[in-house]
Amino acid sequence: MxxxxxxxxxxxxxxxxxxxxxxxxSRGLWEPDEGRYTNVALNMLDSGDWLSPRRNDEVGHWTKPPLTYWAIAASVAVFGPxxxxxxxxxxxxxxxxxxxxxxxxxxxxxxxxxxxxxxxxxxxxxxxxxxxxxxxxxxxxxxxxxxxxxxxxxxxxxxxxxxxxxxxxxxxxxxxxxxxxxxxxxxxxxxxxxxxxxxxxxxxxxxxxxxxxxxxxxxxxxxxxxxxxxxxxxxxxxxxxxxxxxxxxxxxxxxxxxxxxxxxxxxxxxxxxxxxxxxxxxxxxxxxxxxxxxxxxxxxxxxxxxxxxxxxxxxxxxxxxxxxxxxxxxxxxxxxxxxxxxxxxxxxxxxxxxxxxxxxxxxxxxxxxxxxxWWPTHKNADAWAEAITARAPGPIHEVVFVEDMARYGLHLALGAEIEKISLDALQQPRFNPPYDEPLAVELAEHEAGVVWICKQADWKTVRERIQAYGYRAIPLGEPFERRVMFRVEPRRQRGEDAPGAR
Structure with missing residues (x-):
């Protein structure tokens, strides 16, 4: 012995x-790689489709074969998210x-x-x-x-x-x-x-x-x-x-x-x-x-x-x-x-x-x-999850990034679907397009429990575009990492501005 x-x-x-x-x-997922690979694995686990890698329900993620995703999904299935x-x-x-x-x-x-x-x-x-x-x-x-x-x-x-x-x-x-x-x-x-x-x-x-x-x-x-x-x-x-x-x-x-x-x-x-x-x-x-x-x-x-x-x-x-x-x-x-x-x-x-x-x-x-x-970085998905949870008025089912880098690590941290959308309908490649869908399509889905995020510098443009579609964007607290978090709801009457949006 x-x-x-x-x-x-x-x-x-x-x-x-x-x-x-x-x-x-000991630390949250770091974007972009950790968040992206984990997100695809979780989508396999959630959907039961282990054949097609996806970044969300609408768009596939075809940059890599599936074995890494299978390994992550199997580990999470056994030990939890x-x-x-x-x-x-x-x-x-x-x-x-x-x-x-x-x-x-x-x-x-x-x-x-x-x-x-x-x-x-x-x-x-x-x-x-x-x-x-x-x-x-x-x-x-x-x-x-x-x-x-x-x-x-x-x-x-x-x-x-x-x-x-x-x-x-x-x-x-x-x-x-x-x-x-x-x-x-x-x-x-x-x-x-x-x-x-x-x-x-x-x-x-x-x-x-x-x-x-x-x-x-x-x-x-x-x-x-x-x-x-x-x-x-x-x-x-x-x-x-x-x-x-x-x-x-x-x-x-x-x-x-x-x-x-x-x-x-x-x-x-x-x-x-x-x-x-x-x-x-x-x-x-x-x-x-x-x-x-x-x-x-x-x-x-x-x-x-x-x-x-x-x-x-x-x-x-x-x-x-x-x-x-x-x-x-x-x-x-x-x-x-x-x-x-x-x-x-x-x-x-x-x-x-x-x-x-x-x-x-x-x-x-x-x-x-x-x-x-403990290293402070804007790439830490846990910090984003805490900021969103502190500002969101209720359960969070989806996080939508408007013409901004999607933080896919939020899928693990919040259990929410993550999307990245464009303001306009764009001509995109069939495989691995930069955006999941345009703003108009996302608004038409009328989904509950959605937190929207855009760059602080783009906030005015995004708000006006949302208003043009008959909705209003309501900020959620102070900006975080130079991003505005907001929710979207239909306007009650034509010409009504979102309170606190100015």
């Missing part, structure tokens, strides 16, 4: 669990990556298996991302699972490598229904690795049974929604894939220097406190790689290094050339970086820092998480 209590694996698991789950629900339940899938994905770090390191270099999961668990960026509701941590978990399965197939003395290849394709399928083609980035890595190592192709990656398993798991949802929504296939390929990769349409740092602006700080600061070790590895990388070009035997001897270098650098090169760049895109690459740190220590004959230092860093990470709950 005492030997078990001294096990590094036990203490690593305990450390990672505390880092993942402590204070998970609370913030920590919505974040739980990301936190569990972080823990899964910690465990996979241990498994991968144990196979590639057994002497590093204790260090690699500790490094990953305490890296600043993976820890911080585990507290955010996005698609990226589920993607990181599935792609890492695929790479672990490949490592087992190629490096383990297993009599059944085909089973591991099947697991790899199953994991790629889950990644594909999490974030589409972005989930397939491990495939060129493993194909190039097999090409560079002679004799490694006895059990090929491109096996018919693996690709069939991928098709059975990944494609049914796509087939169903493409069939029910003509034109959706062209939208996915044209807008969500080609335009994101080749244009600056989405405004995500498409400038030539965008990769420097986004990925360099993410990799330097995000790998703290292990950045110096990675820097030493990067400095020695040319000397490591140079002999591989002409010496197949050297590649064979350094196979574990070759795989890690390809796993890190090949996707990173693609991310740098793509015109859509965000910090979370490189999250799946922190697993190979953690294993690289552990292998670099072995090469330098170093060891993990003492546990008191690691625990001090962990306490600092937890303090940062707790501080985020």
């Amino acid at each position: 005492q030997g078990w209590l001294r096990s590094p694996a036990l203490w690593t698991a305990a450390l990672a669990t505390v880092l993942a789950l402590a204070f998970l629900g 609370v913030e920590w339940a919505a974040r739980l899938p990301a936190a569990l994905s972080y823990l899964m990556c910690v465990w996979l770090c241990w498994r991968i390191a144990a196979r590639l270099a057994p002497g590093t298996r204790a260090a690699a999961p500790v490094v990953y668990a305490t890296m600043l960026f993976p820890f911080g991302a585990s507290q955010l509701i996005t698609t990226d941590y589920l993607l990181a978990a599935w792609t890492t699972l695929a790479m672990w399965a490949f490592v087992e197939a190629r490096f383990a003395p297993s009599p059944h490598p085909r089973r591991w290849i099947a697991l790899m394709w199953a994991a790629l399928a889950l990644a594909f229904i999490t974030k589409g083609p972005a989930g397939l980035f491990p495939l060129p890595v493993v194909l190039l690795f097999d090409f560079l190592l002679p004799g490694r192709r006895a059990h090929r990656v491109l096996q018919w049974f693996g690709m069939l398993l991928f098709a059975l798991l990944a494609l049914p949802w796509y087939v169903a929604v493409f069939h029910g929504n003509p034109g959706l296939f062209e939208y996915f390929v044209g807008d969500e894939l080609v335009n994101r990769m080749t244009t600056g349409e989405f405004g995500r740092h498409a400038e030539w220097y965008g990769w420097i602006e986004i990925y360099v700080p993410t990799l330097i600061l995000g790998t703290l406190p292990w950045t110096p070790t990675l820097w030493r590895w990067a400095r020695g990388l040319p000397a490591l790689v140079r002999p591989w070009w002409k010496d197949p035997q050297r590649r064979q001897r350094d196979a574990h290094w070759l795989l890690l270098v390809l796993w890190l650098l090949l996707p990173l090169l693609v991310f740098c050339f793509a015109r859509s760049r965000m910090p979370l895109y490189v999250l799946p690459l922190f697993v190979p970086m953690a294993v690289i740190v552990a292998l670099q220590w072995t090469r330098e004959d170093r060891h993990l820092p003492p546990w008191p230092r690691l625990l001090a860093w962990a306490v600092l990470l937890l303090a940062m998480k707790l501080a985020a709950a």
Whole structure:
């Protein structure tokens, strides 16, 4: 029993669990991403339609495949409509990556298996991302699972490598229904690795049974929604894939220097406190790689290094050339970086820092998480919910944003439907239009329990437009975050002004 209590694996698991789950629900949802993903998941849960992602009853939300929404909706269904339940899938994905770090390191270099999961668990960026509701941590978990399965197939003395290849394709399928083609980035890595190592192709990656398993798991949802929504296939390929990769349409740092602006700080600061070790590895990388070009035997001897270098650098090169760049895109690459740190220590004959230092860093990470709950920001859905509840005269069934950013996190905080409307009827794209409907249509619905919100600078225009349609806008208390909250009711007689509207 005492030997078990001294096990590094036990203490690593305990450390990672505390880092993942402590204070998970200590802050409200932050807009826009956390609110948007949670809102779509809640709409699935409320409607019972788990096939079509929707931002409300009228409009679909087709920017991502459904697996993240399914995970959030399932968690909320089990644990209730609370913030920590919505974040739980990301936190569990972080823990899964910690465990996979241990498994991968144990196979590639057994002497590093204790260090690699500790490094990953305490890296600043993976820890911080585990507290955010996005698609990226589920993607990181599935792609890492695929790479672990490949490592087992190629490096383990297993009599059944085909089973591991099947697991790899199953994991790629889950990644594909999490974030589409972005989930397939491990495939060129493993194909190039097999090409560079002679004799490694006895059990090929491109096996018919693996690709069939991928098709059975990944494609049914796509087939169903493409069939029910003509034109959706062209939208996915044209807008969500080609335009994101080749244009600056989405405004995500498409400038030539965008990769420097986004990925360099993410990799330097995000790998703290292990950045110096990675820097030493990067400095020695040319000397490591140079002999591989002409010496197949050297590649064979350094196979574990070759795989890690390809796993890190090949996707990173693609991310740098793509015109859509965000910090979370490189999250799946922190697993190979953690294993690289552990292998670099072995090469330098170093060891993990003492546990008191690691625990001090962990306490600092937890303090940062707790501080985020008290950080004043207009993106906090809980603050908006409190302001609306304090001003609303009765039950709130819907919140309507008039030509303003919709705060979709209010769906979880208030249990209300969220809509974003335009003042005029506009020509909008069929899929993912900027607005749900025009003002005239929303007014004609005559719904009860609606709180309206517009920018304070637009209040006069919005009020006059509402009056022109035969209604009056009545402010609810003082403006909040430079927004006016108001309710709308039919005018009792022509020409009557809303009291207090001036």
